[in-house]
Amino acid sequence: MKSERIKTDILIIGGGTAGCYTAVTAAENSDKQILICEKAHIKRSGCLAAGVNALNAYITEGRTPQDYVDYCVKDAHGIAREDLLLTMSQRLNAVTERLDREGLVILKDEQGKYVARGNRNIKINGENIKPLLAGMAQRHPNVRVLNRVNITDIDVTGNRINGAFGIGIDDGTFYIIEASAVLIATGGAAGLYKPNNPGFSRHKMWYCPFNTGAGYAMGIRHGAEMTTFEMRFIALRCKDTIAPTGTLAQGVGAKQINALGEVYEHKYGLTTSERVYGTTAENSAGRGPCFLRTEGISEQQEQSLLKAYLNMAPSQTLKWLESGELPGKSNVEIEGTEPYIVGGHTASGFWVDTDRATTIQGLYAAGDVAGGAPQKYVTGALAEGEIAAQAMLRYLDGNKPAGISEESAVRHLSEAERFLDGSDSPYSAEQLEEAMQTVMDSYAGGIKTNYRFSEKSLGIAEKRIIQLEGLSDSLRAKDPQELMYIYELRERLTVCKTVIAHLRARKETRWAGFAGNTDHPERDDEHWNVFVNSRFENGRTEIILRSVSKG
Amino acid sequence: MSIEINSQKCVGCGKCRDVCPGTLIALGRDGKAFIRYPRDCWGCTSCLKECPVYAISFFLGADIGGMGGRLHTEKEGDILKWMIERPDGSVTVTEVDTRESNKY
Numbered sequence: 001m002k003s004e005r006i007k008t009d010i011l012i013i014g015g016g017t018a019g020c021y022t023a024v025t026a027a028e029n030s031d032k033q034i035l036i037c038e039k040a041h042i043k044r045s046g047c048l049a050a051g052v053n054a055l056n057a058y059i060t061e062g063r064t065p066q067d068y069v070d071y072c073v074k075d076a077h078g079i080a081r082e083d084l085l086l087t088m089s090q091r092l093n094a095v096t097e098r099l100d101r102e103g104l105v106i107l108k109d110e111q112g113k114y115v116a117r118g119n120r121n122i123k124i125n126g127e128n129i130k131p132l133l134a135g136m137a138q139r140h141p142n143v144r145v146l147n148r149v150n151i152t153d154i155d156v157t158g159n160r161i162n163g164a165f166g167i168g169i170d171d172g173t174f175y176i177i178e179a180s181a182v183l184i185a186t187g188g189a190a191g192l193y194k195p196n197n198p199g200f201s202r203h204k205m206w207y208c209p210f211n212t213g214a215g216y217a218m219g220i221r222h223g224a225e226m227t228t229f230e231m232r233f234i235a236l237r238c239k240d241t242i243a244p245t246g247t248l249a250q251g252v253g254a255k256q257i258n259a260l261g262e263v264y265e266h267k268y269g270l271t272t273s274e275r276v277y278g279t280t281a282e283n284s285a286g287r288g289p290c291f292l293r294t295e296g297i298s299e300q301q302e303q304s305l306l307k308a309y310l311n312m313a314p315s316q317t318l319k320w321l322e323s324g325e326l327p328g329k330s331n332v333e334i335e336g337t338e339p340y341i342v343g344g345h346t347a348s349g350f351w352v353d354t355d356r357a358t359t360i361q362g363l364y365a366a367g368d369v370a371g372g373a374p375q376k377y378v379t380g381a382l383a384e385g386e387i388a389a390q391a392m393l394r395y396l397d398g399n400k401p402a403g404i405s406e407e408s409a410v411r412h413l414s415e416a417e418r419f420l421d422g423s424d425s426p427y428s429a430e431q432l433e434e435a436m437q438t439v440m441d442s443y444a445g446g447i448k449t450n451y452r453f454s455e456k457s458l459g460i461a462e463k464r465i466i467q468l469e470g471l472s473d474s475l476r477a478k479d480p481q482e483l484m485y486i487y488e489l490r491e492r493l494t495v496c497k498t499v500i501a502h503l504r505a506r507k508e509t510r511w512a513g514f515a516g517n518t519d520h521p522e523r524d525d526e527h528w529n530v531f532v533n534s535r536f537e538n539g540r541t542e543i544i545l546r547s548v549s550k551g
Numbered sequence: 552m553s554i555e556i557n558s559q560k561c562v563g564c565g566k567c568r569d570v571c572p573g574t575l576i577a578l579g580r581d582g583k584a585f586i587r588y589p590r591d592c593w594g595c596t597s598c599l600k601e602c603p604v605y606a607i608s609f610f611l612g613a614d615i616g617g618m619g620g621r622l623h624t625e626k627e628g629d630i631l632k633w634m635i636e637r638p639d640g641s642v643t644v645t646e647v648d649t650r651e652s653n654k655y
């Protein structure tokens with residue numbers, strides 16, 4: 001493999017929502033060299049590839065940032081950082097107005113005010129939101145973008161960041177990237193658990209299947225403190241197409257009903273996890289399948305829905321039109337997805353301070369990879385990117401790059417070369433990925449067990465995941481893309497181990513819809529109104545409990 | 552669910568290959584694009600929107616209720632025309648004005 005050494009002031013790992021906006025903010029406020037490394041192409045990479053349906057985090061008229069904080073804390077059943085949520089909420093509207101000026105289509109009333117959807121959302125046409133953000137980042141001469149470079153590890157000595165390593169997926173170039181400050185913005189982790197449809201359509205999942213938890217894994221490996229991995233996110237979606245349900249619920253007021261036609265949502269509560277729980281509970285009680293009641297909506301509403309879904313989840317429109325079962329005629333079946341780890345919806349991710357600095361000096365995190373602040377969505381990811389950019393610029397003032405040692409570079413290069421040495425392997429990355437997903441599904445609270453697990457089952461999961469980690473050493477790749485698949489699998493296995501450790505540590509059931517601990521089926525505020533954090537040290541995951549009040 | 556690339560139409564510009572968020576598309580020796588990992592497609596339709604000659608279509612797998620329909624898209628100015636073609640040859644066209652916000 002040929003290698004290339006690059007030096008930059010700021011390295012951004014992942015050119016998604018948060019990554020692009022961080023680059024924009026840093027470039028507009030300095031002449032520092034900024035490098036984005038993106039495993040795909042920033043034009044359409046990550047969560048925003050298909051487009052989004054609304055801006056889910058906005059302070060609507062008459063509300064305050066503190067109202068948004070209170071809502072998030074309540075929805076997370078108390079496990080969220082108010083300091084992070086507040087610093088984010090204070091910027092939600094400014095980043096929205098910026099997108100508006102850049103050309104994002106936002107619905108306005110006659111006075112030019114944004115039209116709200118409920119208390120916290122505004123209506124947009126979000127089909128082109130990613131090309132728009134990418135364009136903003138690319139127009140600055142001090143922003144350089146390396147597309148199709150998969151970052152495989154960060155380099156840390158003495159708890160200080162030196163840079164990262166990456167592999168070009170076209171020609172296999174090995175990149176050694178030295179930077180004074182690094183932002184991790186690789187999004188969350190999909191593909192840990194067996195998906196709803198594990199066959200041909202295995203990637204028809206809610207979260208972006210190409211966000212494989214790389215950032216989490218790099219942080220874990222180097223001893224960064226992580227938080228709340230036990231709060232997994234399970235999306236309530238339209239069956240099969242895994243398209244959003246919020247558009248039906250909020251847009252045309254469709255209620256959740258069971259097979260008997262009874263509205264059940266009020267029985268279980270309306271927080272995000274309770275909506276999932278209600279659906280699982282109705283199914284378990286034999287009253288499934290469950291639906292969103294769309295029958296009887298007007299033709300005009302139906303037409304608007306067909307279009308709205310084309311702008312964010314085209315499969316749903318295809319399904320309606322090819323089957324002829326339009327939403328006005330047939331209720332839309334819903335189901336819970338497999339669990340994801342995603343800090344933009346729940347609170348899992350890097351433990352950061354209000355600058356979005358992680359516990360590793362010079363390493364920052366923003367977006368779905370950063371923990372403590374659930375419900376950040378698109379605008380929250382942008383707000384965090386802006387905060388991190390400003391903090392990194394301040395950090396650069398006092399800190400020069402330490403450089404990456406030759407020893408470390410050689411070690412990382414040899415690892416990649418070993419996977420590419422042309423020998424045979426008894427297994428493929430795909431086989432081990434399926435094995436991992438089956439283990440997590442069966443023993444760590446997947447769809448199969450209605451998201452429930454026990455101490456005993458977690459023990460089995462841990463043992464099997466460690467075995468798979470061992471087996472992954474024997475994997476071999478034929479080309480750089482397959483090499484990336486090996487790294488992705490190993491990242492996921494690392495994240496799985498942390499998820500298992502966190503699930504085991506929280507000895508209560510707080511978010512019944514997202515996770516049911518059968519040994520401790522009740523919520524226990526007396527003991528567990530705390531953050532479960534962890535650090536990987538000397539080959540072990542150490543659990544650290546932190547108080548919620550102090551944050 | 553996955554995509555299909557019509558090699559008769561493809562002019563080998565490589566735009567779909569560049570834009571796929573999973574880097575699943577490659578150019579073959581004949582200079583035409585093909586999907587290397589059909590089962591890994593997320594269904595984001597980025598490649599469809601990028602293709603200048605509309606050579607790419609999208610379909611639902613039978614495992615998620617697909618019935619043989621195909622989805623294409625063409626762009627005319629600000630209008631994205633989405634076409635759903637059924638096995639019996641019937642086509643439904645839905646036009647989306649990209650300057651208009653979602654109503655919901």
Ligand SMILES: Cc1cc2nc3c(=O)[nH]c(=O)nc-3n(C[C@H](O)[C@H](O)[C@H](O)COP(=O)(O)OP(=O)(O)OC[C@H]3O[C@@H](n4cnc5c(N)ncnc54)[C@H](O)[C@@H]3O)c2cc1C
Pocket residue numbers: 013014015016017018019037038039040045046047048051052053054055056057149150151152185186187188206207208210211212214215344345366367368369376377378379381
């Ligand atoms: C299907 C879907 C619909 C959504 N709809 C809405 C909505 O309507 N409204 C709303 O407000 N929010 C919505 N969200 C949430 C919102 O999109 C996300 O919270 C937000 O985009 C996350 O931003 P991010 O920067 O953390 O991740 P992303 O934007 O996904 O960026 C992560 C980037 O990192 C890259 N990457 C990953 N690993 C590596 C690596 N090892 N090396 C290099 N690059 C790497 C990825 O390719 C990607 O580009 C939706 C999310 C999804 C998945």
Ligand code: SF4
Pocket residue numbers: 553554570571572573574575576586591592593594595596597598599
């Ligand atoms: S639909 Fe999206 S994921 Fe599938 S091949 Fe096209 S660009 Fe790639």
Ligand code: SF4
Pocket residue numbers: 556560561562563564565566567568583584601602603604605606607
């Ligand atoms: S974008 Fe269209 S024309 Fe260009 S390579 Fe892809 S399929 Fe061929």
